[in-house]
Amino acid sequence: MSFLSGPSKRSSDISNGPVTYRHLLSPQAMTVFNPLRTIAHCDIDAAYAQFEQIRLGLPDDIPLICAQWQSIIAVNYPARKYGIKRFTTLDEARKMCPHLVVQHVATYRNGESEAGYWGEVDPQTHKVSLDPYRRESLKILAIFKEMVTKGEIEKASIDEAFLDLTPMVIDKLLLLHPYLSIIPDDAPEGIDSTLPPPPPINWSKAGNVFPINGMIDAASQEEGDDQRSEDGDGEIEERRRDCRDTWEDWALCIGAEIMKDTRDEVFRQLHYTCSAGIAHNKAMAKLCSAWKKPNNQTVLRGAATGAFLRDRDFTDIRTLGGKLGNAIATEYSAKTVGDMLLVSLDEMQSRFGEESIWVYNILRGIDHTEVKGRVATKSMLASKNVRPNVRTPEQGHHWLSVLSGELNVRLREAREVAPGLWPKTLVLSTRQGIDPSRSRQTPFPFTRNLSGEYIIKYARKLWDEATQPMKNGSMKLNNIALSFTGLERLEGGQQGIENFFAQPQLKSSIPPPIKSEDQRPALLNKESSSTSTIPTINNLAKRPLSPDQTPSSSSLVSSAGPSPKKPRLPTLHTGTVKKKMGLDAFLSKKGESSTPNYYVKREESPSLNVKNDLKHFVLDDDEDDIGLVEGINPSKVAEDGTWTCPKCSHPFTAEASSEDKASIVKALKQEHEDWHFAMSLQDGGDSSVPKRPKVAAGSGGTKKKKKKVEGIKAFFKPK
DNA sequence: GTTGCGTTA
DNA sequence: GGTAACGCAAC
Numbered sequence: 257m258s259f260l261s262g263p264s265k266r267s268s269d270i271s272n273g274p275v276t277y278r279h280l281l282s283p284q285a286m287t288v289f290n291p292l293r294t295i296a297h298c299d300i301d302a303a304y305a306q307f308e309q310i311r312l313g314l315p316d317d318i319p320l321i322c323a324q325w326q327s328i329i330a331v332n333y334p335a336r337k338y339g340i341k342r343f344t345t346l347d348e349a350r351k352m353c354p355h356l357v358v359q360h361v362a363t364y365r366n367g368e369s370e371a372g373y374w375g376e377v378d379p380q381t382h383k384v385s386l387d388p389y390r391r392e393s394l395k396i397l398a399i400f401k402e403m404v405t406k407g408e409i410e411k412a413s414i415d416e417a418f419l420d421l422t423p424m425v426i427d428k429l430l431l432l433h434p435y436l437s438i439i440p441d442d443a444p445e446g447i448d449s450t451l452p453p454p455p456p457i458n459w460s461k462a463g464n465v466f467p468i469n470g471m472i473d474a475a476s477q478e479e480g481d482d483q484r485s486e487d488g489d490g491e492i493e494e495r496r497r498d499c500r501d502t503w504e505d506w507a508l509c510i511g512a513e514i515m516k517d518t519r520d521e522v523f524r525q526l527h528y529t530c531s532a533g534i535a536h537n538k539a540m541a542k543l544c545s546a547w548k549k550p551n552n553q554t555v556l557r558g559a560a561t562g563a564f565l566r567d568r569d570f571t572d573i574r575t576l577g578g579k580l581g582n583a584i585a586t587e588y589s590a591k592t593v594g595d596m597l598l599v600s601l602d603e604m605q606s607r608f609g610e611e612s613i614w615v616y617n618i619l620r621g622i623d624h625t626e627v628k629g630r631v632a633t634k635s636m637l638a639s640k641n642v643r644p645n646v647r648t649p650e651q652g653h654h655w656l657s658v659l660s661g662e663l664n665v666r667l668r669e670a671r672e673v674a675p676g677l678w679p680k681t682l683v684l685s686t687r688q689g690i691d692p693s694r695s696r697q698t699p700f701p702f703t704r705n706l707s708g709e710y711i712i713k714y715a716r717k718l719w720d721e722a723t724q725p726m727k728n729g730s731m732k733l734n735n736i737a738l739s740f741t742g743l744e745r746l747e748g749g750q751q752g753i754e755n756f757f758a759q760p761q762l763k764s765s766i767p768p769p770i771k772s773e774d775q776r777p778a779l780l781n782k783e784s785s786s787t788s789t790i791p792t793i794n795n796l797a798k799r800p801l802s803p804d805q806t807p808s809s810s811s812l813v814s815s816a817g818p819s820p821k822k823p824r825l826p827t828l829h830t831g832t833v834k835k836k837m838g839l840d841a842f843l844s845k846k847g848e849s850s851t852p853n854y855y856v857k858r859e860e861s862p863s864l865n866v867k868n869d870l871k872h873f874v875l876d877d878d879e880d881d882i883g884l885v886e887g888i889n890p891s892k893v894a895e896d897g898t899w900t901c902p903k904c905s906h907p908f909t910a911e912a913s914s915e916d917k918a919s920i921v922k923a924l925k926q927e928h929e930d931w932h933f934a935m936s937l938q939d940g941g942d943s944s945v946p947k948r949p950k951v952a953a954g955s956g957g958t959k960k961k962k963k964k965v966e967g968i969k970a971f972f973k974p975k
Numbered sequence: 976g977t978t979g980c981g982t983t984a
Numbered sequence: 985g986g987t988a989a990c991g992c993a994a995c
Contacts, residue, residue: 361986384986413984413988574990578983630989639986681977696980736985 267681274450275503277439280426282447288537288624289503292429294511295657297301297520297541297625300396300533303415306329306806307392308359308694308863310527311630319490320357327381328359333550362388369661369708383640383658387666388412394523394673396530406627418538421511428510429503432841454782463532463553466544469564478975505557507697512555519553523612539574540564561621565593573618584608593619632674632743638662640735646733652719653712656684660711667706667740678702680742682711687735700740711738799812 264571278285279292300306304322309332314320319335320326320743323346331340338353342958350356362371363382371385393414400409400417406427407420430437443449448763459465519530524860529551533544543564547554556564570593571581587607596619604612617623638659646652671677678700685695696718703710715738 327985330986386986390987416984516976580982631990635988635989637987641985673979683979685979692980697978735985739987 272887274901276445276448276450277436277443278447280430280436280451281439286422286426288626290422290424291536291577292426292507293536294507294534295419295536295541296426296511296515296532296534297412297418297545298419298530299416299545300528300530302332303392303528304361304389305335306528307389309357311388312357312359314357316553316567319353319355320359322359323358324384325377332526340678340753360576361386364662366658369665371662371665372807379641379643383662385662386414390632392526395526396528399522399525400518400620403521404514407626410627410630414767415736418541418627419515420451421514421534422507424514425507425510428514429506432510439676451503454503454506459512459555460518462509462534462555463516464548465557466547466560466564468557468560468563470566474523491954500559502558504536505559508536508555508557510915511680512553515553532813534577535561537621538625538627539618539619539623542574543568552869558621565619565621566597568593570596573666576615576618580615632668632677632745634743635739636663636666636670636679637739637745638666639735639739641735642733644738649719649723652723652733652736653716655736656715656719656738657708657712659878660715661708663711663738663740664706664708670743672749674745676746678742679740680744681739681740682714682718683734683737684715684722685737685739686722686733687823688732689734693735695724702746928952 260481263722273291275291279290286760305320308322309316309320317334319338319340320332321335322330323338326346328340328342328344328346328349330343331344331930335353335356338349340349344352347356351356360373360377361375362373364371364385365374366381371387374382380691388763393411397409397417400419404419404421404424406423409420412418419556433455439447439449445858447845515532515534522528531545531551532553533541533547533556534553535541535544535556536558540561544554544556548637551808569591571585573581573593575581576584584596585591588596588599590599601613601616604616608615640655640659642651642655646655650694667679680700681697682700683695683697685693687693698714698718700714762898800874
């Protein structure tokens, strides 16, 4: 695109000029720089709490919280009236509001393949499931798509989305003002002529319109410097006075109406209320959606962004909420956006590198990041903070089976909607204490016979690798997580994926009989996700934390502190000495040249049935490979394929042909033993494990790595 | 391209 | 506390 070169470097080119016919009519002008760009951010009010309220069929006005173990993870608005907050304890909350409804999130109970809501939950034996919420989230997304047929929709989290309303807004604008679609013959500059002045706007269906002169009602804002005159005439009069409506405002107003209709539709279909922000870009829309809550929306016009941003803590801005924002705050002793406005671009760039133009812009309400039409989810994580800590492989294996079971359910479910969906890799991560978590991954070969067992097979393999260095008894894991990444829809051959992947649904996690005549997917193309009929909004914007490898930012870094192993890492150890620092510093990792041996090189581990370079797409239905997992079984499945639990004498058998019977019973046995194990955990089974001093594996590597981490933390100290 | 880690939300 | 996306650096 022509914007890619030259002009796009200046933030002032297109968006600051007047709106022209080109902005309205030229497909080439539909970029992130189009002044009519209209973006909405929408989030569900106290999402989890609302989801539970509706699931339970409760009226809107009763106070309800959603709990996870002993913590509160969502508080609905009626409950907020009692002063209940996210960090209030359950007991306090119940005191503050005796008739409070407390609903715990769904959990998987041991050995069960489906999450549910139970009377009693125990973090030692249950695993939280957010699946019900993901399902609601998808329903909401579907309504967004139903209502916003033309622009991209980006799921930002389980309860938030960005919507690019621009294409719909432009259509509507042309519909409302047909004369705009005809460039007058006498237009001085043809398609680049400025549009005629717009008629006044009727904002009555747009929701709140943030006033240009600052806060009118101080509902959520502490101090507004009251610029406006005394008359006490309120919002209406204020609007009249600043009604220098522009075509950009028209776009926002139309966008707001679309958003209002969309929110109404969500409520009509699902009974969820949500709040939205409508602005010219993502960062402003996001801030804006939080302005009036719940069940409300706010429009931020270009002319009002100064007043809107000025007194705001700049770390409230998306992407500045972390270490980067903190470092900037420290560097300039700044708190509000207004404070930061005093810092020149040159100044910022000399300290934080060329890429800080992005920060400079966003502080001025400019953000060119695009709304990505995100289709499917790209990863699935099942994570568990284990208590008591896991100290033995057996305990580890137990949780692996729980996590595998969950992933099994989730992948299956996802495949019902997206046939052929399959993860490239399986990742295991573990954490000890407050150390950063460590992960190991492996390709995840395709199988028709997906099951919890199949996942466990690979999970155990990773486990063995990951815990290799802990063989000395230093194992004390407090978190275990298993995830699928690189989730993608494989495409089948001539028959089409639907055919290829269609198969009888299994109702349990028991692996079905092995089939050796499986085919493999014929081809593996990526599907293009962008199917929009309008021209794509080009990615011309620098992302907040985009690659910053320009010589300027790295070479300008002069480090004074102890020399880091990586030259790109700034090593400022205190905030007192000013140094140049690239934004990329925040991306640099703590990796070290001297890492423990076992991390330096991956072992040439025996391949997991990777038969050719199709790698993970290779079919792997060889259930006998389960044998590669060393059993912890004290007793064996008998030759007749039956088994009796030595602990509780429960007999197990299966109705199937003799070969299948054995493998089914094997699986049942594993599951059953896991259950016993889980029960033993409840009784403090962990305590029998002798405690050993932690021993660092390898040479001094571990220590060095740790030191480094702390060094950086010391500089980027959390608020 | 893969692996492992870090940052942000 | 449980998820998710994405980017980098070193293989």
